[in-house]
Structure formats: C-alpha cells, structure tokens
Amino acid sequence: MRRFALIAIPYFWLLALFLVPFAIVFKISLSDIALSIPPYLPQLELAKGWEGFTKFLGALDFENFEFLMMDDLYYKAYLSSLKIAAISTFLTLLIGYPIAYAMTRASEEWRPTLLMLVILPFWTSFLIRVYAWIGILGQEGFLNQTLMFLGLTSDPLIILNTPIAVYIGIVYTYLPFMVLPIYSALEKLDDRLLEAAEDLGCSRIKAFWLVTFPLSRGGIIAGCFLVFIPTLGEFVIPSLLGGSNTLMIGKVLWDEFFSNRDWPLASAVAVILLLILIIPIILFQRNEQKQRESEG
C-alpha cells in the first residue's frame, strides 16, 4: 500500500501534466481554427452524451497536416531547422572536443577549476548569454568596432540577423553540453592505454586516433544528441539573433500561436516536430543505456 502511494504520486503528476497535455495537443491539431474562446472547434460537449462524442469525433480531421504539406513555409522551416541543428552540432563538436581533451591533459589540481569554468555558464541565464551577443554582433557592435579599429575591414560586417549569428549563438550556449560528456568519457580513460599503444609502435597522433578517439565515442554521441535535440526546437536564439532571415520551426510555432492565434495549426506543427524528435531521442536513450551497461 505504502509502495503504491510512493509510486502513484510522481507517476500521476507526470501523467496529468506531461502525457495528457500531449494528448490534448494531438486532439487540437485535428481541430479547426475558430473565432471563439478557446479559439478552436469542435468542442467536446459532454452534456450531450454519446451523441456529442461521436459528433465531436466526426468533426476532427487531418486538414491542418494537409495544410502543413501544402504550404512550403512549413517544410522549409523543418528542413532549415534540421540543417541548422546538424551544422551547429558539428561546429560545437569541433570546438568542444579540443577543449574537453585539453582539460583532461591539465594537471590534477587544475581540473576541478576548469570543470567549474565550463559549468558556470550553464547556471547563468540562457537569455542573458544570448543577449550578450546582440551587443557584440550588431553593425556597430563590439566585434565590428574592433575589426575596424584594427583595420581588418573598412565596412561593418553584417552578422546579426543572419544564420551565422544563429550558429554562433547555438555553439556558444550549448558548448558546455558538448564538453561535459566528452570530458567525462576522456577522464575515465586509462593513461596506460596510450603508453601501451606507443610501446607497440604508434606515434602519438596515431595513438590518439586509434585509442583515445574510439574510447571517447560514447561521450561524443551523448554530447551531439544533447546539442542536436534541443537545438531543433530552439526558439530564443533564432528570434533574438536570427532576424527574419532565419527560418526555424520553434519560431514558426511561436508565431503561429501568439501572432496568428491559430492554435490547431500550432499544435499540428508541434506534433510533427515531436515525430521528428522521436528518432534521435530513442537513439540517445539507447546510447545512454549502453554507456550505463558498459560501466557495469
């Protein structure tokens, strides 16, 4: 009995506030926009009993999904989100791996400090960190001022409100998510393995590619998913740094909901995004599972 209560409290909380809401999103994605409160039809009229329910079911359709297929704005937004997420994940890996690797090479007493320096930005407001780049990347921003002062360019570079600013923003805010799993994978690596590889005739660089890199693969995969998955639905970065030129699905959903007040369409956008995300989420879970098992 006690055990039941223990399980039931968090279980039902999550059912009610996580799973049921998704069911509602799905249901509303099949409804139609309407000038009413709430702004969609049909409404389930429980007072009419079974008849009300069948009428309600009959009024649901896949119109919104058809619309998503027809209007090229949406599939372009999905594709562009996928592209931006993939490229920025790759860039984050490119920048994050050397940092994580160098951290494990640092001396024992420095490592906790370096680790804290990586974690610290994670605790500071996401919004503020994105905001900081507006002042840097703008036409009269810090970067352009510096470049012009150094005489490297005569005209200010236009970076803000372009996809480049979005890439910078994503790499910047998600870098700790890439560095930490790779660091913890490399940290566990036994130095004697590298000594053994060198003893067996590998050069140091070859030993890195044949031993270190494969053994940190779990961390790399985890890091990539931790960047890729949330980036796909990212809203704050494209809306602050990307301007109107950058199409990302999170922003489309937001505008559809808050500007156009088309709740059914916003819900349909969310359902498709969720379907796209299921595959990487499952792959991520499987990778985590494998890591846990290999650690015993």
Add this chain to the structure above:
Amino acid sequence: MTEALRPVFAPWNDPDEKPLIQFKNVTKRFGDFTAIDDLTIDIFEREFFALLGPSGCGKTTLMRMLAGFATPTEGTILLSGQDIAPIPPNKRAVNMMFQSYALFPHLSVWENIAFGLKREGIKGDALNSRVDEMLRLTRLERFARRKPHQISGGQRQRVALARSLAKAPKLLLLDEPLGALDKKLRQDTQFELMDIQEKTGTTFVIVTHDQEEAMTVASRIAVMDEGRMIQVDTPARIYEAPNTVYVADFIGDVNIIEGRAIPSGEHVQIAWGEGVSDITGTTDKSFDNGEKVHFAIRPEKVSVSVEKPDDTPNAFQGKVLDIAYLGNLSTYHVEMPNGQIIKTQSANTRRLSRRAITWDDTVWISFTATAGVLLKG
C-alpha cells in the same frame, strides 16, 4: 543438567535441548534459480554457527532470510518455536553485522551504536550506560565521537559489532565480518569475536567463505554447496571425518585417491591402479566387493622417508617431483608408478637439517590404516 555433567558444549547431541532456530524444509527460489533447496537444520542457543561455502552457495540467502530481507518460497523458519515469516526485519529479535559494515557515515561512532537503542525508545541514562558498555566491550571508548571515516578498518569492524550487539539480540548474524581486514588483523579479531560471543552469551551465525576462519571460531560448521547442506558438524569432525569428497576437498589440503574397495575382515583394501599394492584402510561404512571408493588422506598424515619404513600397512615407493619449503613446513609431491601424485607435508622441527631428499629421488611414502577416510561414490 549442570555444567559438571556436561563439560563439553554440544547441545546438538542432547535430545532434550530446544533449538533456537529451526529451518524446516526451507526452499528459496529466485525465478528459475534455486538458492536454497529443501533445507532442514537446527541451531542452538549460545552456538557459534558458521555457514561455509563458495560464493553463490546460498549461505547469504540463508542469512538474509533470518534477518528478514528475504522470505522462504517454501517451508518455515522458527525462532524460539515461533514462525518468523510474518515479522518484518525491524521487529525481529535478530540483528545483523553487515558485510563491509554499513556504518552510517553521517553519524558518530556513539550515534551509530545508539541508533538501534533509540528506535526502541531507550533514552537518557539508560541509553548512555548501554552505549558506554558496548564501547567498553569493544574497546572503542576513545573513538566515540569520531565519524566512521575517521577510524581504521579494524575499529570500524568493532563499531559494527557493537552496534549490532547493543540491542542484546537473541541471535546475531555476521556476514563475512572479517572479510575487509588484512590477514594479521583478521586472526587477532577472530579470537576477539569468540571472546565477545562467550561474554555476551549471544548465539552467533557467521557467513564466511574462509575455511580457516570457520574452523577457528565456530562450534559447528555447515558446509554448503548449491543451496544444500553437505555436512553439519564440529570443525574437528569436518576436517577429520568429511562425509563427501566435496567437503574433504573444500576444507584444507587433501589427496583424493580413486579406487575399488575389497572388504577383508575389519579392514578394507583399496585397489588403486597398476604397479602399486593395495591401500589398507578402516571404515564404519560397508562396501561391496569392487565398489567404487574415494580414499581421502591429508598430506600431513603421509610421511616420507628414504628407507622403507617398518610396521606400516601402507608403504609405497615413488619419485619426488616437487619440493616446496614453506618455513615451518615442507611439502613433497611424490609420483607413484601409476601416475598418481601424492602430496605429503612434514613439519620442519629442526633448524637447518641436512636436506636428505631432493628432486627425482626415489622415496617411500607411508601412512597408518586409520589415517585416511573412505568415501562412497
């Protein structure tokens, strides 16, 4: 019965004695795996009872059933005649000393020992005096205020013992209590454990895989394998009169010789291969002519000599394969003409004796008719 009438502590031989714990046809299964297989055994008050066996033999499961962390699939366990199955662990008059001690890291030594007493509602002077008594018993007075990580391994072991004894349980379970200590400390602690058991009069059930430890501390040993009790007996009987090849092999060093039995009067002859004469042994078991038999003999019961010894029913010639000098002992491996290798062991009683025997020497090994045990199967 008075002490004078019963100088030896052996309640298991007394039919009037009521056992403290009775296992009656207890079986425990985890899914398809049978951890305990139809086990029946009595443990008596004030006993120091050792469960001995390799890992996975079911000894820990047995102990956890006594503590209340596992329930039998079939059968009953009685404590003082009462079925303990429905009693939860926190209501049992049984305490356990956990493997690796499970000391509460956030509490001091004093608070660890007081933990169980407080749960019984004991407080004030009664609590203080009981905890102090336990600290004295385990010689931990100086460390009362320390946290577990601030004391050594041996001290931690004593805290665990004091904590589990504080509530004066009817029965104390000890799960590999000395496993985490180094060898020297372990030997000292074994005697300390026996001393405390005697002082408090508590019944101890100890789980161990270390046969030497079981031999030292226990009044009786139960040798277990694959969920069954193979033999339950005093340490001396387990060593000198094992009932199976498994027990003979598990406890101490032994030569196991396979052969065919030929009964002849009060002796049994054992034919054990080409080129060697029969072994003469004694047994109270009856063997058919030609029945398969295992003859088990401890190395220290076999003597080795250059000359053929007189007046012995068993003397065989062989060649020395290996010699190991262990300081107090020397071990010889002697190969018989039939290929069997016999281990012998002799005490080095004299310092720097001239080593008469060396590799490849031809020597005689010999033993008396009662030196070995005949085992069926």
Add this chain to the structure above:
Amino acid sequence: MRRLTWFNTTSLTLGFAFLYLPMVILVIYSFNSSKLVTVWAGFSTKWYGELMRNEAFLDAAWVTIKVAVLSSTFATVLGTLAAYVLVRAGRFWGRTLFSGMIYAPLVMPEVITGLSLLLLFIGIGLDRGVMTIVLAHTTFSMCYVSVVVSSRLATFEMSLEEAALDLGSTPFEAFRLVTLPIIAPAVISGWLLAFTLSLDDLVIASFTSGPSATTLPIKIFSAVRLGVSPEINALSTIMIAIVTIGVISASLISKRAAVRQRLEEQQAVRS
C-alpha cells in the same frame, strides 16, 4: 604522461575566451554612462539606479523569485520521490512509461512543453497566473531533480538502509534518518538546479503565464527584442554576479569538505 602541449593550451585559452568574453563585455558596458551601448562614454553606475526605480522590473523580479522558490521546492519533493521509485521500487506496471516520462522532458523542446501545458490549463479552465507557471515549472524541473538524485541513489549502498531496518527503524524512519541525510547534497543541488531553471525559463513561462503574472525573463525578452539597452546590461550583470558568487562558494565549500575528509581518513589509517 599528462601534459599540456601548446595545442592544448591554445584550445583551452581560446575556448574559455569564447565562453567568457561576451559576458565580460556585457558587464563592462553596464557601467557605461552613455545611453548608446556601443559607445564608451565613461564609468557610471546610473543604470543600476534606473533599474532600482523601474517598478515593472522589480515586480517581475518578485514574481520570478516567488515562482522559482515554490516550483523548485515542489520539484525537489516530487523529483526525489520519483528518483526513489526509479531506483528502488523494482518492477511495477508501466515502469518504462514512467522512466520515459522522467527523461523525455529533459530533451523536449520548450515550445512543445509550453504549448501542451497551456492547452491543458485552458482545457480544465485554470486561470493563468503564478499558479500555472509554478505547476509548469514543477513538472519539468522535477525531472532534472530526479536525474540528479537518482544518479546519487544508484551508488547509495542498499545495506545502509537494511542496517537501519535491522536495528528497528520503520521504512520511513530509515529513509528520514539514514538515506535522506546521506543523499542531502544531491537533493540540495537538485533544488538549486530547479531554482535556476525556473529563474531562467522564458518559453514555458510565456505560454503558461497570464496578464497578472509577468516573470523577469518575459520582461527582459520583450525589452531585448527592441535592441540592446544599458538597463538590461545592468540587470544581467547583477544576475551573473549572483550566480558566479553562488557557484564559486558552493564549489569551495564542497572542495574544502572533500579535502578535510581525505585528511581525516589518512589520519585514521595512521592512528
């Protein structure tokens, strides 16, 4: 064998410069006396004064803190419970679903979580305000708490709880007197994590808040959309300072505790 080559040193230097330079610039410009954020016109703390007089920001800050304290506290209780169930309850009906619901919100895009919770609140006729934000924040931060706590519980020695039971504790006493004090550091860091997540959140709060309750991130976001402002720089500096002091002192405290424990253990071996 461990050594820093010039390559490693360079990547560390560049990496940390990239991570910290933007924030340093932000902090410096918060002390700029000019309204034009890009032009340095001398040191001044006037924007901090402006900020303190800005009622709207102060109100939003108060709402944010209220939401964060409430939601992180609820999330800690629920998350610890969920972690305990995840690690200890063994098999039960729907266990896979349960663990899925714990892990999924960690990677779920906020726009989806926000949208779905809003539709739920409207569906059941709940007025949007502080309460709905607290419910929303509790739900997603309890998952973070439960991940932090369950990774601690996974290495928690089961025999400690069994020892407590063996010595006569009820299961609840065993949890309160033994398990909870030992996993307390993880529970506290779970609370802190939930607190900062709540302070930080823009998207979910935007969906679930009503006109009566505006949080600081919503306020900042609408101000920032119009461009850089020195007041926001000042506000950001204050927030960065609080977090930095908090994180550094927390890590110093835990480091000192670890050093002391190690010294004491060494002494114990010697004595």
